[in-house]
Amino acid sequence: MSFEIRDDCRYRESHEWAHPNGVVRVGLTDFAQDELGDVVFVELPQEGDALSRGEEFGVIESIKAVSDLYAPVSGEVVAVNERLFDEPELVNESPFEDGWMLEIEPTDADLDALLSPGEYRDQTE
Amino acid sequence: MSQQDPVERANEGEEPLRFEQASWQASEETYEPLLSEKGTREVTVESPLPDDLTRDSVELPEVEEPELARHYTRLSEMNYGVESGPFPLGSCTMKYNPKFTEDLAARPDASVHPDRSEQASQGTLQVLHELQGYLADIGGMDAVTLQPPAGAAGEFTGILIAKAYHEANGEERSEVIVPESAHGTNFASAAMAGYDVVSLPSNEDGRVDTEALDAALSEETAALMLTNPNTLGLFERDIEEIADMVHDAGGLLYYDGANLNALLGRARPGDMGFDVMHYNVHKTFATPHGGGGPGAGPVGVVEELREFLPDPHVREAGDTYEWYTPAQSIGKVHGYDGNWLVLLKAHAYITRLGDAGLTDASAKAVLNANYLAEQIDYEIPFGPFHHEFVASAGEQDAADAAKRMLDFGVHPPTTKWPEIVPEALMTEPTEIESKRTLDQLAAAFDAAKESSDETLADAPDRTAADRIDQTEAARNPRLSWQALDE
Numbered sequence: 311m312s313f314e315i316r317d318d319c320r321y322r323e324s325h326e327w328a329h330p331n332g333v334v335r336v337g338l339t340d341f342a343q344d345e346l347g348d349v350v351f352v353e354l355p356q357e358g359d360a361l362s363r364g365e366e367f368g369v370i371e372s373i374k375a376v377s378d379l380y381a382p383v384s385g386e387v388v389a390v391n392e393r394l395f396d397e398p399e400l401v402n403e404s405p406f407e408d409g410w411m412l413e414i415e416p417t418d419a420d421l422d423a424l425l426s427p428g429e430y431r432d433q434t435e
Numbered sequence: 436m437s438q439q440d441p442v443e444r445a446n447e448g449e450e451p452l453r454f455e456q457a458s459w460q461a462s463e464e465t466y467e468p469l470l471s472e473k474g475t476r477e478v479t480v481e482s483p484l485p486d487d488l489t490r491d492s493v494e495l496p497e498v499e500e501p502e503l504a505r506h507y508t509r510l511s512e513m514n515y516g517v518e519s520g521p522f523p524l525g526s527c528t529m530k531y532n533p534k535f536t537e538d539l540a541a542r543p544d545a546s547v548h549p550d551r552s553e554q555a556s557q558g559t560l561q562v563l564h565e566l567q568g569y570l571a572d573i574g575g576m577d578a579v580t581l582q583p584p585a586g587a588a589g590e591f592t593g594i595l596i597a598k599a600y601h602e603a604n605g606e607e608r609s610e611v612i613v614p615e616s617a618h619g620t621n622f623a624s625a626a627m628a629g630y631d632v633v634s635l636p637s638n639e640d641g642r643v644d645t646e647a648l649d650a651a652l653s654e655e656t657a658a659l660m661l662t663n664p665n666t667l668g669l670f671e672r673d674i675e676e677i678a679d680m681v682h683d684a685g686g687l688l689y690y691d692g693a694n695l696n697a698l699l700g701r702a703r704p705g706d707m708g709f710d711v712m713h714y715n716v717h718k719t720f721a722t723p724h725g726g727g728g729p730g731a732g733p734v735g736v737v738e739e740l741r742e743f744l745p746d747p748h749v750r751e752a753g754d755t756y757e758w759y760t761p762a763q764s765i766g767k768v769h770g771y772d773g774n775w776l777v778l779l780k781a782h783a784y785i786t787r788l789g790d791a792g793l794t795d796a797s798a799k800a801v802l803n804a805n806y807l808a809e810q811i812d813y814e815i816p817f818g819p820f821h822h823e824f825v826a827s828a829g830e831q832d833a834a835d836a837a838k839r840m841l842d843f844g845v846h847p848p849t850t851k852w853p854e855i856v857p858e859a860l861m862t863e864p865t866e867i868e869s870k871r872t873l874d875q876l877a878a879a880f881d882a883a884k885e886s887s888d889e890t891l892a893d894a895p896d897r898t899a900a901d902r903i904d905q906t907e908a909a910r911n912p913r914l915s916w917q918a919l920d921e
Contacts, residue, residue, distance in 0.1 A: 348906035350906060
């Protein structure tokens with residue numbers, strides 16, 4: 311089975327994607343949403359919260375499992391996708407678009423520490 | 436014990452016992468209204484609360500007695516339990532709960548208050564002390580606490596004891612090693628006790644990989660948690676070597692009693708080198724599975740760990756029994772000495788079966804699992820196994836296969852775990868099944884295996900309820916009767 315891996319994102323081994331565009335937008339990969347199955351609940355931080363790279367920023371619950379979510383970069387949370395509270399299925403339906411989770415104003419925008427699309431693809435195969 | 440109706444007894448001029456009065460009066464007050472009596476009940480309540488904090492009516496569900504009777508009968512018909520048919524839920528050891536243990540626990544004189552004096556509690560203390568001894572003998576342990584209220588609570592207690600032991604020796608160890616095929620509660624117990632969990636892979640045979648264990652062990656190792664036979668039903672043949680390795684590293688060896696039913700009367704964790712263990716009395720000794728209600732998960736330890744046991748503990752003092760606080764006790768993990776009535780049932784079960792009966796139980800549990808495995812067509816990748824086996828649904832989705840088995844009047848096995856076996860069907864018939872019910876189970880397995888993808892996707896279709904929409908139930912739970920109309 312093949313999963314969407316976007317070339318304009320960087321990835322964590324724990325399956326979060328980070329898309330740099332001024333702020334860094336963060337979500338969960340297509341591969342991860344498929345492994346999890348139907349997502350039923352997403353818990354996210356609040357705007358203004360400070361995160362450090364690798365810190366747990368939230369929880370995602372599917373019918374199969376509950377997993378922690380980890381911040382790919384350090385910085386301040388400047389936006390939270392509140393639609394996920396009522397429509398957690400967006401993570402399944404549109405992991406890179408409507409299912410985004412956070413926007414972080416990075417203090418450490420060194421995305422090179424994250425996996426490249428190719429490296430992440432190797433991890434999922 | 437008198438089974439006489441308290442009303443009858445009152446009519447005969449005899450005063451009902453106090454507990455009878457209480458339950459009789461309670462039942463009088465809780466009868467549902469008959470049809471002719473049903474309607475809006477208006478009750479005036481004097482309240483000192485200000486008007487803006489009170490309201491004129493409350494909407495309470497009210498049905499007449501026939502509706503209520505049908506409601507509960509319908510629910511009971513939709514349910515499936517070990518008294519409905521075979522229930523081979525792997526690793527859960529779903530034994531039938533013999534009625535004599537229930538009758539014993541229901542005796543009024545079994546309902547004793549734990550705050551009675553030691554002098555007035557000698558009978559209770561004796562039973563608890565005997566049970567400590569039976570469990571110690573069965574597990575090859577030197578001392579047993581009955582306090583933990585469930586298997587997982589026992590695990591947590593056992594790890595707290597291990598931690599207290601290391602700390603008393605002036606050692607700060609930070610890791611607990613858990614095989615990747617272990618019960619999820621092992622990881623949770625270790626983490627809750629503050630340890631980092633090191634996951635241990637299995638070797639090709641499905642057993643502990645001793646090379647990987649050697650690499651994982653260090654001066655940070657507080658304990659290795661194992662169950663034997665393991666989750667695949669396989670006996671850890673290298674257990675003595677494993678015990679030496681863990682002990683040489685200064686760690687303790689923890690035995691998860693989940694699979695003790697396979698060993699009863701034949702082998703003892705203490706003899707294999709285990710230092711701490713918990714017993715699942717609901718599995719091995721046929722007390723009801725707690726399901727969140729009262730349960731028991733006693734913990735056994737070797738001599739060196741005795742003084743770390745929870746407080747209080749029962750011991751013999753001359754001709755009598757007494758409570759005492761172990762010198763370096765980890766404290767309390769539950770009130771008093773645990774859930775007494777559950778422990779009483781375990782005591783009764785062990786006493787009635789005796790050595791011969793317990794040994795016979797493990798033999799039949801292993802025989803039943805092996806007979807059933809021979810009868811079914813699904814592949815079973817690992818063996819030889821003991822009390823349970825893990826079949827693979829192969830190209831089928833194990834959850835679909837399980838749903839299909841419901842159509843043949845049996846409870847399905849545990850599915851999709853352990854993950855070592857793809858699409859796992861983890862099966863443990865226990866000793867309670869006869870050849871006839873094992874054949875019924877085998878027929879259900881084979882019918883599921885022969886089912887088309889379409890049939891599997893729609894299964895079950897002969898049960899009281901269709902397949903539950905798990906996603907919808909989780910996303911939009913309806914938790915109140917008022918939500919039924921939504």
